[in-house]
Amino acid sequence: MITISPDTLTITATDRASMDxxxxxxxxxxxxxxxxxxxxxxxxxxxxxxxxxxxxxxxxPFGLTREFQDW
Known part of the structure; x- marks a missing residue:
């Protein structure tokens, strides 16, 4: 499930395939x-x-995607 707010998309996955x-x-x-x-x-x-x-x-920086582990 994807939830949308102005600058953020929140994803809650039920399985690996849907997460990806x-x-x-x-x-x-x-x-x-x-x-x-x-x-x-x-x-x-x-x-x-x-x-x-x-x-x-x-x-x-513009053009990059970074990952962060927050748990």
């Missing part, structure tokens, strides 16, 4: 906004074994 698919979709959506509107990077944070956020981040 939803993360790919969320990063693609964030990349489109980052390229078109914000000119910033993307931060993918893992908050648990099934919980992630994909955030547009000014602390990540």
């Amino acid at each position: 698919r939803e993360l790919d979709e969320a990063v693609s959506a964030a990349r489109a906004v980052a390229m078109r509107e914000r000119r910033c990077g993307i931060l993918v944070s893992r908050h648990g074994h099934d919980s992630f956020t994909v955030t547009l981040s000014d602390s990540v």
Whole structure:
């Protein structure tokens, strides 16, 4: 399941296949906004074994996607 707020997509996965698919979709959506509107990077944070956020981040250089383990 993907939940959307202004600069953050929250993903709660039920299995590995949906996790991979939803993360790919969320990063693609964030990349489109980052390229078109914000000119910033993307931060993918893992908050648990099934919980992630994909955030547009000014602390990540434009054109990059960084991962962060937050658990």
